[in-house]
Structures are given as structure tokens and as C-alpha cells.
Amino acid sequence: MGRSPCCDGEAGVKKGPWTTEEDKLLVNYIQEKGHGSWRRLPKLAGLNRCGKSCRLRWTNYLRPDIKRGRFTDDEEKLIIHLHSLLGNKWSSIATELPGRTDNEIKNYWNTHLRKKLLCMGIDPVTHRPRTDLSLLAGLPGLLAAAGNFGDSGTATTAWNMNALKLQVDAAKFQLLQGLVRALTTAAAPAPAPGMDNLMALLALSNGGQHGGVDQNMLLQQCQWNDMNNLPALTSSAPTSDMFDGFSAGDGLSSTEHGGHGGATGSNVTVDPMEADDQESKKNGGGGMSCEQTPASSPFDGLESLNLMDNLNTDGGWKDLLEQVSWLNSSEL
DNA sequence: AATAGGCCCAACCGCTCTAGT
DNA sequence: TACTAGAGCGGTTGGGCCTAT
Numbered sequence: 212m213g214r215s216p217c218c219d220g221e222a223g224v225k226k227g228p229w230t231t232e233e234d235k236l237l238v239n240y241i242q243e244k245g246h247g248s249w250r251r252l253p254k255l256a257g258l259n260r261c262g263k264s265c266r267l268r269w270t271n272y273l274r275p276d277i278k279r280g281r282f283t284d285d286e287e288k289l290i291i292h293l294h295s296l297l298g299n300k301w302s303s304i305a306t307e308l309p310g311r312t313d314n315e316i317k318n319y320w321n322t323h324l325r326k327k328l329l330c331m332g333i334d335p336v337t338h339r340p341r342t343d344l345s346l347l348a349g350l351p352g353l354l355a356a357a358g359n360f361g362d363s364g365t366a367t368t369a370w371n372m373n374a375l376k377l378q379v380d381a382a383k384f385q386l387l388q389g390l391v392r393a394l395t396t397a398a399a400p401a402p403a404p405g406m407d408n409l410m411a412l413l414a415l416s417n418g419g420q421h422g423g424v425d426q427n428m429l430l431q432q433c434q435w436n437d438m439n440n441l442p443a444l445t446s447s448a449p450t451s452d453m454f455d456g457f458s459a460g461d462g463l464s465s466t467e468h469g470g471h472g473g474a475t476g477s478n479v480t481v482d483p484m485e486a487d488d489q490e491s492k493k494n495g496g497g498g499m500s501c502e503q504t505p506a507s508s509p510f511d512g513l514e515s516l517n518l519m520d521n522l523n524t525d526g527g528w529k530d531l532l533e534q535v536s537w538l539n540s541s542e543l
Numbered sequence: 544a545a546t547a548g549g550c551c552c553a554a555c556c557g558c559t560c561t562a563g564t
Numbered sequence: 565t566a567c568t569a570g571a572g573c574g575g576t577t578g579g580g581c582c583t584a585t
Binding site for chain 1: 550551552553554555556
Binding site: 263266 | 579
């Protein structure tokens with residue numbers, strides 16, 4: 212059961228932008244006597260405003276400890292990280308950024324950071340790589356660009372590299388899903404150029420020599436991940452170790468997290484992808500981490516799947532892209 | 544110079560939460 | 565325990581500003 216707005220029934224209460232005179236009255240009163248009851252404050256301070264409006268004006272604009280000016284890179288990263296943990300809990304996020312108000316952070320998120328993440332291929336709600344199909348089309352270029360990042364002397368920022376990495380991961384996820392769908396409908400695909408990986412997967416799916424991973428297993432894994440909104444793939448450094456320490460869960464490298472990494476000490480849910488990444492690093496980093504999916508995943512035990520290592524190279528994924536495209540175009 | 548469209552952000556609205564009775 | 569007042573939160577809006585045409 213909600214409450215009626217505090218200003219209801221208060222005829223003649225001023226709304227809209229505050230004047231400097233009103234600001235002075237409010238600041239002088241609060242500095243002298245504190246705000247006490249916001250509802251009674253306007254009358255006591257000589258303001259023709261509702262208490263709620265006064266509170267907002269004070270907390271979002273007039274408070275002396277408010278920091279002005281554009282957000283720094285560190286603040287941006289912190290907001291994104293906290294948002295990945297807390298969601299739209301702007302007031303909670305604001306407590307970690309001294310001098311910034313929840314309203315300011317919310318506005319900045321909606322006008323800047325949200326778009327930035329979208330452009331980077333990150334879903335601003337889930338903080339996971341976007342999985343829309345448009346990413347697929349750009350995969351070869353992304354992989355090529357990722358390859359160029361071996362030159363660490365360029366002006367390319369870690370931020371951009373992380374963005375690229377996420378896009379690559381998202382595209383890989385799409386590829387694997389497409390491949391599994393193709394596998395589950397393909398009777399006997401004819402040979403096509405660069406079919407090594409696909410044929411290996413098919414061999415596996417037919418009861419194969421690599422440990423008996425079958426089509427149903429692959430399909431179950433995709434369905435399981437769909438249900439849990441989890442990409443099947445996590446970090447899988449395509450070419451260079453420049454991505455080491457990268458956490459696909461929130462778009463920031465773990466080194467950039469500084470003291471804010473993870474959900475330590477809070478009651479928020481640990482991002483499973485971040486957990487995956489940490490586990491992956493423990494194991495030497497790189498490579499796909501299907502084996503690190505939670506215990507209920509039907510994909511457990513895939514660590515013996517050499518194919519995954521094969522895919523985890525530039526050429527492997529490029530080949531796979533061609534194969535999936537070929538399968539799709541063949542309408543198998 | 545005029546204007547249309549987009550962007551940004553302060554402020555508002557409606558709801559939930561919490562403390563007091 | 566139920567109810568109410570007040571505070572706080574998140575979503576949305578509207579108007580000023582900027583830029584492109």
C-alpha cells in the first residue's frame with residue numbers, strides 16, 4: 212500500500228526549478244538547525260515548497276560535500292562493477308562513491324554508461340556479452356583485431372581491449388550454440404572446406420573417440436546455460452596474454468577492480484562468470500572453462516575434450532564460423 | 544539565421560520501507 | 565498486531581542546451 216505524495220492537497224506549493232533565493236533559504240536553515248523533519252522544514256525555513264522537494268534539492272544539489280564535474284575513469288569502472296553486483300541500487304552504489312548522489316549516478320548510467328556498454332557488446336542489465344546474432348557477423352574482424360593487440364605499445368586502452376574481448380566471447384558463444392543446433396539437426400553433413408573442428412565434434416557426437424560426449428549432452432548444456440542465462444564460454448584469450456586477469460562478468464579486469472573485486476563481505480550473489488574466471492586463472496588462465504560450470508551442469512567432465520583446446524586458437528574459431536555458416540546455409 | 548532533433552540532468556511521481564504509536 | 569507518518573528509492577519527465585542541417 213503506497214502513500215499519497217506529500218504535496219497532495221497542499222495548494223499553491225511551488226514546483227519546478229529552484230531559484231537562488233530558495234537555495235539560500237534552504238541552505239541557511241539546514242546549516243543553522245539541521246533538516247529535522249522534512250515535512251515541517253519548508254514552513255520553518257520560509258519556503259513555499261513541499262518537504263520532499265526540499266530534501267531532494269538538498270541531497271542532490273545543495274549538500275556541501277557533493278562532488279561536481281565529470282566522472283573519472285575510476286569512478287566509471289567502479290559504477291559499472293557495482294552495478295554488475297547490485298543492479299539498479301543507485302543509493303547503494305552512491306555510498307561507494309563519496310560526493311556523488313544516487314540521482315547523479317543514475318543519470319550518468321542512463322545517459323553514458325549504458326550506451327557505452329551496449330556499444331562494447333555488453334548487456335547493461337546482465338553485464339554479460341550480448342548474444343544477439345549481429346555479433347556473429349563481426350567475429351572474423353574481431354578475431355583479427357584481437358590478434359593485433361599483441362602490440363602492447365599501441366595507444367589502445369585496456370578498456371577497449373576488454374570491450375573487444377567481450378565481443379569475441381559473445382560471438383564465440385553464439386557460434387557454439389549455432390553449432391550445437393546444427394549438430395542436433397544434421398544427419399550427415401558433406402565435407403566442406405575447413406571442416407576439421409566440426410568433423411571432430413561430429414565424431415564425438417557419434418559416440419566418439421574423445422570420451423563419448425554426445426549431441427544430447429551438448430544440447431543439454433546449451434539448454435542449461437539458456438535457463439541460467441549463462442554463456443557457455445568464459446575467457447579464452449584468443450591470441451595474447453594481454454587479456455589475462457580479465458573478468459567477463461563485469462567488463463573490468465580483475466586488476467582494475469582493485470579493492471572492490473567480487474562480492475567479498477557483502478550479501479550479493481557472486482557472479483558465476485567471475486567465479487569461473489578466477490578458477491580459470493588458478494588453472495593457468497586461458498582456455499574454455501566448461502569444466503568449471505556448476506556441479507549440476509550436464510557438461511561436467513568435459514576437461515578431456517581436446518577439441519576445446521583446438522577451438523581455442525585463432526584459426527579454430529575462424530574455421531568454426533565458416534562451418535556454422537556453411538551448415539546454416541545448407542539448412543541441414 | 545532558423546529550426547529540428549538529440550542529449551542531458553534537475554526535479555517530480557509513485558511506490559516501498561521503516562519507525563513510532 | 566495494525567495502522568500511519570515520514571523518509572527514501574528508483575523510474576520517468578520536461579525543459580534547457582547543443583549540434584546538425
